Amino acid sequence: MGDPRFHVWQVAEAFGLPVTTRPGLASSGSLQLIHGRVTILVNEASRARKRFSAAHELAHYLLALEENLPLVEQLRSRKIESYCDRFASHLLLPRGWLLRNAEGVADDLPTAIALSTWADCSVPAVVSALNDRGGWNRRLVSWRKFRSGWRLMSVVGGRRGATPVLADPHMLNVATEAPRVYTLPFVSERGMRDIATELVRRGPYVYGLPREAFSDETSDDQVVAVRRGDASEGGAEAGMG
Numbered sequence: 001m002g003d004p005r006f007h008v009w010q011v012a013e014a015f016g017l018p019v020t021t022r023p024g025l026a027s028s029g030s031l032q033l034i035h036g037r038v039t040i041l042v043n044e045a046s047r048a049r050k051r052f053s054a055a056h057e058l059a060h061y062l063l064a065l066e067e068n069l070p071l072v073e074q075l076r077s078r079k080i081e082s083y084c085d086r087f088a089s090h091l092l093l094p095r096g097w098l099l100r101n102a103e104g105v106a107d108d109l110p111t112a113i114a115l116s117t118w119a120d121c122s123v124p125a126v127v128s129a130l131n132d133r134g135g136w137n138r139r140l141v142s143w144r145k146f147r148s149g150w151r152l153m154s155v156v157g158g159r160r161g162a163t164p165v166l167a168d169p170h171m172l173n174v175a176t177e178a179p180r181v182y183t184l185p186f187v188s189e190r191g192m193r194d195i196a197t198e199l200v201r202r203g204p205y206v207y208g209l210p211r212e213a214f215s216d217e218t219s220d221d222q223v224v225a226v227r228r229g230d231a232s233e234g235g236a237e238a239g240m241g
């Protein structure tokens with residue numbers, strides 16, 4: 001896969017799997033038997049998120065088909081979930097392509113947004129892939145606005161378990177579609193600290209790229225709850241996306 005802008009639906013269909021959007025699905029995606037045919041269902045979401053969910057479900061299917069891993073057993077395994085996320089990430093953001101395009105550019109939000117638009121992937125998916133194989137070591141925090149207010153959705157990069165919390169989520173209202181740096185108070189296990197953070201608004205989401213680490217943490221794992229983070233209101237989960 002040299003160019004990431006292929007049609008995921010066609011890739012899935014090459015394996016005999018139709019892809020259907022099903023609004024209100026309890027998760028971002030699932031595999032179901034419909035009229036005797038295994039079908040990938042994806043929840044209503046942005047196209048980038050639906051692409052990621054479909055690629056993730058395709059990985060589950062291939063594990064069942066090629067590795068004889070029953071789907072019910074796959075569902076219980078966090079390792080498998082993480083594998084399927086990585087499969088989707090490599091399929092949608094081919095690392096060779098990523099390396100060529102990340103070379104010599106700043107590790108900031110404008111770069112992540114440009115690559116996200118280009119590859120038709122979400123900003124968290126792009127930052128995760130750049131941390132993996134683009135020479136980045138950045139943490140990206142995603143929030144989503146619901147009627148009840150802002151909710152932390154996902155954290156990419158950084159040390160697991162050290163998720164920083166914004167002291168006052170109302171501050172996210174300042175974010176616009178043009179990335180800008182704000183000084184934001186974050187609360188972590190080490191107390192409160194002001195951290196210069198790039199913020200950008202994309203639809204119901206705000207993405208924050210802090211310019212410094214939160215404490216003496218080491219950033220060694222790449223994806224923390226990226227898919228989990230896509231939950232839509234009401235508990236339904238929606239993708240990395």
Ligand SMILES: [Zn+2]
Nearest residue numbers: 056060081084
């Ligand atoms: Zn899964």
